[in-house]
Amino acid sequence: MPIVTRPDFLPGLPKWSRKTLFALALLGICFAFAFPVLWLILTSLRPESGVYYVHRGTEFTLSSFAEVLSDERIVGAFLNSALISTLATVFSLLVTVSSGYMLSRFTGPAPRIWFGTIYVFRCVPYISWVLPLYFVTQSWGIYDTYTGLLLPHIAVHICFFSWLMKGFFDGIDPSMEYAAMIDGCTRWGAFIRVAVPSALPAISALAVLCWLFTWNEFLFALILTGNRVPMITVVMAQFVTEMGLRWNLMAATAVMALVPAFLIALFGQKYVIRGLRI
């Protein structure tokens, strides 16, 4: 059996200094990633007068959070974003899982055409869909509605995540499904009772990715919604007023928008890592 050894980090130095340097390097990298977030949190806690000199002064306040939370439009945007993200995840998974399975297990014209279709859509830059989608939602009368935002999101998920799902199913041995078919299942039965449960870690990973994708999405939310269905990413950008930029409010909203994403990433990362490894 081949033995894999990790190459030493800076081999010439004594062990304790190597460890220290390694820790410092890690710390530096973490800091580089965390710094903007820390700055954001700091800004959200400063009074409006203090935002341009965030690092100066010791006055901290939660008034920005109070102001944001008292704004019905922002609270509504939070709920909208959560609702759309959840619905988009549920509906897109229903399609993505079976479409990934089809791409992985079946050959023939139908899977080939389907594969080609989502391939083409993946090749097109994401931004170029927005304008046509705007006209379509207008003409169908679903502009600025839940449906009008949900459908494009589901479509994007299907195109992007069917591939991932195909990869997951490629890693699962099909003979398990054959065994199920011999043991009395239909093709669908084998898929639902054997293939899907085996792919559950991957499906959980995908659910996390889907949810975060929609929660963080800005472009569709900006173009395909107006005043009736505000989304949190859009609302966040609307603190640019004639009176100037309301940095503290923007930061407070952003911090609150981070929380659910952060929690989901925190609890979901186990599945994401396990799922992506399949």
Place this chain on the structure above:
Amino acid sequence: MAAISLSKLNKHYGSLFHAVKDVDLEIADKEFVALVGPSGCGKSTTLRMIAGLEDITSGDIRIGDRLVNNLPPRDRDIAMVFQNYALYQHMSVYDNLAFGLRNKKTAEAEIKAAIDRAAGMLGLHELLQRKPKQLSGGQQQRVALGRCIVRNPQVFLFDEPLSNLDAKLRAQMRIEIKRLHAAIPTTSVFVTHDQVEAMTLGDRVVIMRDGRVQQIGTPLQVYGKPANKFVAGFIGAPAMNFIDVSVRSAAGVTAVEAEGLRLTVGPADASVLAAHSGRRVILGMRPEHLVLGDGAPGLGFDARVEVVEQLGSEILLETRVGGASVTAARVPAETAVARGDQVRLSAQSGRLHFFDPETELPISR
């Protein structure tokens, strides 16, 4: 219980690849048949067509008196063991064993009794609550066998079930399968690329090559009377030695000759070879039928030892006779031979095989 009948079975993949060609096979009730051949010979495809996992391009498959061509696998009343066990990873061993019966809406008490019986037979009692991932390869394969027997199907299908096991475990599982078949006689089809498995397990052996059946027979028949040169070379380990020889008949004595080799054949072989006098044929000699030293007169030849393989129980000698290479097995382990030695080998009358160089069919009466 049921017989299986394949008639004119064909499988095309697209227009280019003809995987299974006109396979005819009758498997009797309770018979154990081994399908063997090199990889890509169509044996697994044939098995998967019996299982219903592959469509049939043409031909008929009957299980019992039912034509099953268009029946889905679940309606064929079969069970299958796969090379990589194919256990349901998310279920416990117990649930794996129960899966098929639950699909048939069997009562839980009855399922428990069936699992108890199978677990006793295969020594699975301690493993029932575990997940497949916590089992060793041999244990997983026993669970896969258990999953088959609890359902009490008409037919067992085995798709190279021992290939993923190490050599020692493979020998154990071979015996276990043999014991199982004796305890629960069920019509079985066993696919393998290992001729030892095929010979030891099969009541009959079916040898396939390039999608065609080469020979069907008992292990003794395919070993003793191979239907062609391919079968002769495939069955038996080490493989049969083939030497191009020419037939000479003079003064009532028939001999076959090659560089460094002249064997006087017995009267039975002589009459077979009479029609080929003066022509070239292929001589086949099994390594285990060559003995060291002078045997019957006229059947000895000199050879130079090139490789000595000491197995403990015997020595396999790789020797060179003229231009062709010959292996002689069944040399006692204590024999003092070394690389480069000149040794005297003798063939045994009546143990020689002759093949037509063009058709590769045996030359026989």
